[in-house]
Amino acid sequence: MKEEYDVIIVGGGPGGTTAAYYAASGGAKVLLLEKKRDIGFPVRCAEGVGEAGLKEFLNPDPKWAVNKINTYRLIAPDGNIVTVKNKEAGYILNRRVFDYMLAERASEMGAEILTRMYVNGIIINDRTVSGVRCEYLGKKFSIRSNIVIGADGVESRVGRWCGIKTNIKLRDIETCVQATISSKKIESDKIDFYFGKKIAPGGYVWVFPKGKNLANVGVGIAGIYTKNPERKSPLDYLNEFLNKHYPDASILTRLAGGVPCAEGLKRIVADGLMLVGDAAHQANPVTGGGIVNAMKAGRIAGKVAAEAVLKQDFSEKMLREYPKQWNNTVGEINKKFYRMKKVIFGFSDKSLNAIAKSFNETSPENLTIKDIFVGALKKHPPLVIDALKVFK
Amino acid sequence: MVYIIEDKCDYCGICVSVCPPNVIELKENNIKILEGCTDCKLCVYVCPYKAVKENERRI
């Protein structure tokens, strides 16, 4: 490790390692710091990604893309099933392997990576970010850099240390519990989503099969449903679901986690600073999918950082190229999803049942995800337009 | 004031993510509420395992 770098990246998730890869390939001297012992472990994720987004970066490799699925089932509160055979497949990853591979790629490109490095503050000189303070096995020290990229996930503090309010609002956080289960009842060629106020208020239950008899089964509920002290926790919802649908399940992993399902932060750069991935609230606000979005943001931020290094200009004005490109692409799409989210997760169980019924009566064959959004939102014409745009 | 029952904690960071004054410090397997807690209880609400508790008010 040196005393000074062009770019320091905080966090070794898909956002951080992708930013490291692109910054290093643009010629920047890059250091990535991860607080955990291992890159990619423990996993806090259902591990599902869309084919198109993934393939922008990598060809799926069975080492880390463990299942490919085209059939999605949406299950209404009354148990009615709407089946979608989507052209675009969903891949289920093994993130422990996937995240590690992304880190290896960044390292091969010249980025330095260190684990067990906890960043506990940011160095600010003349209102400009100029490095990080960190702890390694109890020893505290500082490392200087011209740019800091905060890719420190949902728990991000980097932005807040620099005066950007990144704390997530109660209405925008999904609180989740997931079990990786072994059960003979898993259908490994179908991805299931269950909806309903009694199943997952303000969210959904997912079943993402990782292979024969193995699946990630989890529940996410919206933060606003957690205020009542007598409330059921996501863990209670998950246990209820498993008892009902997978009573034979063994639980091989159990995890908790939060996902920002938000509109996206307005400000994601400052002098010498960029925020990427969950740290910038860039996950899809309807699905909570944030892996590929973090990678897309990391790609832009990494390239812009390398550009800034070439020009030796680390001002907010220079770095604004990143939000500009983000807003014109995924950022704009996420804003539309956020508007849709408010309606979709507001549906009563009765409406959800009616929507499912009408799909099954009118067009049971060849339904697409786009049809589902358009049909479900048909009473909200502006949102139908949003849906048509995001699923072009 | 709130406190964390570490036996229940999964170190997932969701409490850190909602904390308005940014006073929860989460290392790999070590969590602390630092000075400056405003007692807003957002962390109590969102914890998936209900590992953050309020101290009972004494009369």
Ligand SMILES: Cc1cc2nc3c(=O)[nH]c(=O)nc-3n(C[C@H](O)[C@H](O)[C@H](O)COP(=O)(O)OP(=O)(O)OC[C@H]3O[C@@H](n4cnc5c(N)ncnc54)[C@H](O)[C@@H]3O)c2cc1C
């Ligand atoms: C239960 C659950 C299910 C999900 N399912 C899916 C899914 O199926 N598909 C999908 O696309 N997305 C899913 N997501 C969301 C997805 O996991 C995230 O959007 C994605 O990991 C974001 O990547 P990131 O690089 O921004 O952050 P992370 O992957 O969270 O990486 C951040 C890293 O920063 C490190 N870090 C944090 N603070 C510090 C510090 N101070 N110093 C050093 N290092 C630090 C952390 O240890 C972590 O490794 C799910 C999330 C949860 C909680």
